[in-house]
Amino acid sequence: MGKRILITGANSYIGTSFENWLKQHGDQYVVDTVDMLDENWRDKDFSGYDTVFHVAGIAHADTGKVSEETKALYYKVNRDLTVETASKAKADGVTQFIFMSSVIVYGSKHEIITKDTIPQPDNFYGDSKLQAEQGLTALNDSSFRIVILRPPMIYGKGSKGNYPLLSKIARKAPFFPDVDNRRSMIYIDNLCEFVRLMVDNEEAGTFFPQNSAYVKTAEMVRLIAEAHGRKIRLFRWMNWAVRLLGCVPGKVGRLVNKAFGSLVYEMGMSEYEANYHIVSLETSIQNTVKQDA
Secondary structure: EEEEEEEEOOOOOOHHHHHHHHOOOOEEEEEEEEEOOOOHHHHHHHHOOEEEEOOOOOOOOOOOOOHHHHHHHHHHHHHHHHHOOOOHHOOOOOOOEEEEEEEHHHHOOOOOEEEOOOOOOHHHHHHHHHHHHHHHHHOOOOOOEEEEOOOEEEEEEOOOOOOHHHHHHHHOOOEEEEEOOOEEEEHHHHHHHHHHHHHHHHOOOOOOOOOOEEEEEHHHHHHHHHOOOOEEEHHHHHHHHHHHHOOOOOOOHHHHHHHHHEEEEEEHHHHHOOOOOOOEEEEEEEEHHHOOO
């Protein structure tokens, strides 16, 4: 009998991708999903599962002007629901709980994150994730192992965030600014393989999975254009406009700095005893474009 995994959070991008990823391993894994949008999940018996993979949460939106009610909802879902789910899993005899946190817990003041970097969230989204982590850590013991994942930007077919925007630009724009920046990113298949290894090796702790190489935004756009059979020209003379737009207050400045700023995990933080870097950057872009076609 294979490992039994319960994904808490139906129809999520990461949860669905992970379930599909495990299907290629035949009957090594038994995967079920429970919807967390209504109260019925509380009646489900979690006993018999080896791992609960918790992906339910409110994803990052524009955090500029948001009502207090919306902020409260982030804490209710990202923190309270997470800790309640983990507490139920522990009470029902599950031995491992995997939580999808994010690089967002570090805020945006760092260009390079090391193992000594202290999380300093910029906003309620990052803070709700960090408070969830703190609540989970209190539940960790020898019989209930907590895995906290803090991935950087995740991309692949169906992903949200910056990737669809970069893809749109790559398909339409004749040229693009050639800004020298570095970003940590992870392709969805590499992330799914990493989660699979967490389950197999019955891990506990905080992990920082990323691709085997940093990504330059301009290079990523060039590769996307190439995969679409287009040629996009990269120009350094446009960089002054990027710097200028980055100084604009509000949403425009935030988007520009997110796309062209640098944010990386020190590579050593992301090393693991088994290889999860199964798809290169070039292949990952080709796969994503093919699947989106």
